[in-house]
Amino acid sequence: xxxxxxxxxxxxxxxxxxxxxxxxxxxxxxxxxxxxxxxxxxxxxxxxxxxxxxxxxxxxxxxxxxxxxxxxxxxxxxxxxxxxxxxxxxxxxxxxxxxxxxxxxxxxxxxxxxxxxxxxxxxxxxxxxxxxxxxxxxxxxxxxxxxxxxxxxxxxxxxxxxxxxxxxxxxxxxxxxxxxxxxxxxxxxxxxxxxxxxxxxxxxxxxxxxxxxxxxxxxxxxxxxxxxxxxxxxxxxxxxxxxxxxxxxxxxxxxxxxxxxxxxxxxxxxx
Amino acid sequence: xxxxxxxxxxxxxxxxxxxxxxxxxxxxxxxxxxxxxxxxxxxxxxxxxxxxxxxxxxxxxxxxxxxxxxxxxxxxxxxxxxxxxxxxxxxxxxxxxxxxxxxxxxxxxxxxxxxxxxxxxxxxxxxxxxxxxxxxxxxxxxxxxxxxxxxxxxxxxxxxxxxxxxxxxxxxxxxxxxxxxxxxxxxxxxxxxxxxxxxxxxxxxxxxxxxxxxxxxxxxxxxxxxxxxxxxxxxxxxxxxxxxxxxxxxxxxxxxxxxxxxxxxxxxxxxxxxxxxxxxxxxxxxxxxxxxxxxxxxxxxxxxxxxxxxxxxxxxxxxxxxxxxxxxxxxxxxxxxxxxxxxxxxxxxxxxxxxxxxxxxxxxxxxxxxxxxxxxxxxx
Amino acid sequence: xxxxxxxxxxxxxxxxxxxxxxxxxxxxxxxxxxxxxxxxxxxxxxxxxxxxxxxxxxxxxxxxxxxxxxxxxxxxxxxxxxxxxxxxxxxxxxxxxxxxxxxxxxxxxxxxxxxxxxxxxxxxxxxxxxxxxxxxxxxxxxxxxxxxxxxxxxxxxxxxxxxxxxxxxxxxxxxxxxxxx
Numbered sequence: 001x002x003x004x005x006x007x008x009x010x011x012x013x014x015x016x017x018x019x020x021x022x023x024x025x026x027x028x029x030x031x032x033x034x035x036x037x038x039x040x041x042x043x044x045x046x047x048x049x050x051x052x053x054x055x056x057x058x059x060x061x062x063x064x065x066x067x068x069x070x071x072x073x074x075x076x077x078x079x080x081x082x083x084x085x086x087x088x089x090x091x092x093x094x095x096x097x098x099x100x101x102x103x104x105x106x107x108x109x110x111x112x113x114x115x116x117x118x119x120x121x122x123x124x125x126x127x128x129x130x131x132x133x134x135x136x137x138x139x140x141x142x143x144x145x146x147x148x149x150x151x152x153x154x155x156x157x158x159x160x161x162x163x164x165x166x167x168x169x170x171x172x173x174x175x176x177x178x179x180x181x182x183x184x185x186x187x188x189x190x191x192x193x194x195x196x197x198x199x200x201x202x203x204x205x206x207x208x209x210x211x212x213x214x215x216x217x218x219x220x221x222x223x224x225x226x227x228x229x230x231x232x233x234x235x236x237x238x239x240x241x242x243x244x245x246x247x248x249x250x251x252x253x254x255x256x257x258x259x260x261x262x263x264x265x266x267x268x269x270x271x
Numbered sequence: 272x273x274x275x276x277x278x279x280x281x282x283x284x285x286x287x288x289x290x291x292x293x294x295x296x297x298x299x300x301x302x303x304x305x306x307x308x309x310x311x312x313x314x315x316x317x318x319x320x321x322x323x324x325x326x327x328x329x330x331x332x333x334x335x336x337x338x339x340x341x342x343x344x345x346x347x348x349x350x351x352x353x354x355x356x357x358x359x360x361x362x363x364x365x366x367x368x369x370x371x372x373x374x375x376x377x378x379x380x381x382x383x384x385x386x387x388x389x390x391x392x393x394x395x396x397x398x399x400x401x402x403x404x405x406x407x408x409x410x411x412x413x414x415x416x417x418x419x420x421x422x423x424x425x426x427x428x429x430x431x432x433x434x435x436x437x438x439x440x441x442x443x444x445x446x447x448x449x450x451x452x453x454x455x456x457x458x459x460x461x462x463x464x465x466x467x468x469x470x471x472x473x474x475x476x477x478x479x480x481x482x483x484x485x486x487x488x489x490x491x492x493x494x495x496x497x498x499x500x501x502x503x504x505x506x507x508x509x510x511x512x513x514x515x516x517x518x519x520x521x522x523x524x525x526x527x528x529x530x531x532x533x534x535x536x537x538x539x540x541x542x543x544x545x546x547x548x549x550x551x552x553x554x555x556x557x558x559x560x561x562x563x564x565x566x567x568x569x570x571x572x573x574x575x576x577x578x579x580x581x582x583x584x585x586x587x588x589x590x591x592x593x594x595x596x597x598x599x600x601x602x603x604x605x606x607x608x609x610x611x612x613x614x615x616x617x618x619x620x621x622x623x624x625x626x627x628x629x630x631x632x633x634x635x636x637x638x639x640x641x642x643x644x645x646x647x648x649x650x651x
Numbered sequence: 652x653x654x655x656x657x658x659x660x661x662x663x664x665x666x667x668x669x670x671x672x673x674x675x676x677x678x679x680x681x682x683x684x685x686x687x688x689x690x691x692x693x694x695x696x697x698x699x700x701x702x703x704x705x706x707x708x709x710x711x712x713x714x715x716x717x718x719x720x721x722x723x724x725x726x727x728x729x730x731x732x733x734x735x736x737x738x739x740x741x742x743x744x745x746x747x748x749x750x751x752x753x754x755x756x757x758x759x760x761x762x763x764x765x766x767x768x769x770x771x772x773x774x775x776x777x778x779x780x781x782x783x784x785x786x787x788x789x790x791x792x793x794x795x796x797x798x799x800x801x802x803x804x805x806x807x808x809x810x811x812x813x814x815x816x817x818x819x820x821x822x823x824x825x826x827x828x829x830x831x832x
Binding site: 012015044045046048050060061064065066067068069070071074077078079080081082083084085086088089106107110262265266269270 | 297299318319321323325327328329331332333334335336337338339340341342343344345347361362365491492493494495497498499500501502503510511
Binding site: 272273274275277278279388389390445448449450451452556559560562563566635637638639 | 672675676679680681682684685686687688689690691692693711712713714715717
């Protein structure tokens with residue numbers, strides 16, 4: 001499908017234009033989600049997109065599925081209820097970095113631990129954008145933010161390692177520049193019967209970029225192009241990974257899924 | 272069960288039985304005394320009925336999960352006590368503005384903070400009304416017996432479904448933990464209300480467009496009505512708006528749909544009120560002490576009576592005002608420092624004096640203490 | 652019938668709460684009114700534990716005991732704490748290991764509850780059921796049918812221990828019957 005076909009079929013066109021700034025990576029990342037859904041030919045009526053609060057969390061409002069814009073950090077807990085109530089639904093959660101790993105960090109690790117069949121996609125722009133540029137749990141050490149006026153002394157999370165350590169059974173990372181890879185990872189994440197976690201590195205030229213003199217959106221995209229390297233290449237030659245950001249599929253290890261395990265109990269009790 | 276159909280049942284157990292009878296098929300919760308039995312029994316009984324129980328990571332998540340399940344069309348409940356109730360407040364507000372039916376049980380214990388985990392209190396009365404930020408509707412019911420716990424849990428679900436709003440079953444440790452007789456009713460005899468579904472085609476569905484009764488029909492996720500739900504102030508389509516006019520209309524509607532229908536769910540008990548000069552107002556566990564006190568005062572030729580609100584929110588203004596017109600004095604007995612008495616005072620409009628009987632030491636107010644406060648002599 | 656206000660006290664793990672539930676259960680099955688309440692501390696084992704049962708053929712409003720007419724105490728601590736709440740005309744049942752303060756009522760049964768549980772049943776887990784046997788003997792068969800009591804015990808104790816607990820119940824009855832012999 002071409003761009004306008006995708007837009008007409010999957011977007012709520014009357015809700016556009018979106019609220020994101022020019023140069024923001026969220027639009028591209030949202031499109032990778034939509035294209036993955038299209039590729040898998042999912043029934044729109046059976047797709048639920050859940051989000052929390054923040055810039056990323058506005059994405060579902062533009063998409064023509066069952067969409068739920070929840071409270072800050074709690075998207076996965078809402079999604080857990082939806083999935084348990086109707087396991088036929090494809091539940092996809094879109095969160096931001098602060099949303100998923102600060103206020104919602106506890107929900108993230110426990111949803112991952114249960115291995116419930118939810119696909120979680122984090123739009124990581126290293127900053128709280130909606131509130132005007134405060135540091136988040138993924139803001140690099142030393143960077144500036146409106147609440148880190150003298151440099152950030154919090155150490156950042158590696159979200160993929162966090163999710164994998166907590167029990168996610170499919171984990172990967174791509175960027176707004178590596179849109180095709182991002183789409184592929186989301187497709188595989190949706191297909192994984194279990195908790196999938198895909199980190200999409202986004203960019204916030206308005207707050208993070210400007211504050212840290214990272215240049216315009218073009219420069220920030222070029223950074224992704226230059227500094228990201230696929231894990232497969234580094235696995236073959238570790239030297240290539242020095243001072244680089246790893247992208248690609250990190251972990252793919254299917255395990256018994258939560259609701260399927262519960263269904264075994266129900267079937268046993270109901271004879 | 273004896274030949275009359277009665278069995279010894281705990282209050283918390285009766286709550287689960289009521290919920291299951293009402294059609295609850297999803298429970299999310301986090302263990303907390305003195306409500307834990309509700310989670311335990313739900314975890315045992317739900318899967319037998321094809322329903323699901325989940326122990327979430329905290330009460331914030333529990334509240335979120337029941338809203339999610341309800342949006343997918345399943346009647347859902349959570350149960351907690353003070354500290355957990357505080358954590359749930361954020362998403363109770365979400366359920367209110369997104370109009371998602373759900374039931375929240377709070378078995379009250381001593382507070383604030385961790386307080387007295389195993390002792391009764393009624394300190395969350397105002398929180399049940401105003402716990403979440405912003406103006407919002409509140410329905411809260413306070414049973415005072417095991418039998419009532421069963422019946423009002425059913426009613427809590429019915430009201431949640433009918434009015435598309437979170438409903439709080441405000442219990443206390445006395446009622447939650449005590450065991451007494453309960454009649455197991457035939458489920459088919461119980462009135463069950465289910466949410467109103469859209470009759471139109473999906474393409475004509477305007478998710479938050481209310482009918483004349485102020486309540487919009489609710490489609491479940493997965494039924495082909497692809498709509499948007501947000502905790503942001505939204506218009507009738509469900510999408511966010513900054514319009515002052517639309518915002519005001521929305522907030523007034525979600526409050527009015529409950530408050531203007533109060534006559535539909537004004538539950539209360541009047542005991543020896545006909546000629547009462549002294550009226551005790553009490554609810555939940557304390558109302559049982561009050562009833563004993565009324566009997567004792569009557570023996571002493573003191574014309575005492577009891578007004579017991581079961582619908583504790585919204586305030587039964589009309590009924591309390593009527594009581595105040597005939598009473599010389601109203602005594603509000605409650606296990607807090609006087610939360611409901613201020614509301615009673617407001618409803619009484621200075622028609623009579625309103626006095627307080629309060630206790631916050633973790634013990635139930637005794638009939639003796641009520642009688643003494645009123646000026647009677649207590650004799651065993 | 653008179654209103655029975657029974658307080659059972661001991662330490663956590665002795666099963667006084669289960670004992671109170673069994674009594675209340677039997678009363679309901681009998682067609683009487685009964686309310687069972689309890690209070691407990693944070694300890695699952697040890698600590699103070701108290702349970703109350705009110706049995707009446709009238710409606711019971713206030714669910715707690717004002718003056719107990721039967722008090723069971725299995726520990727010294729429980730006895731010291733609750734003896735004052737026992738009616739002067741009430742009945743006291745204590746384990747024989749308890750030192751009485753001199754404030755006790757006329758009707759006192761000092762019984763080898765804990766000792767017999769260990770000696771005859773090789774477990775202190777049945778002390779609560781021996782206690783129920785003793786209380787039952789005081790309430791009497793004209794109020795509570797014995798078959799109903801036995802059904803209530805059988806339905807509330809772990810299935811493999813039913814026989815042992817029924818024997819423990821009989822032991823409690825015997826302790827009261829033989830007390831003044």
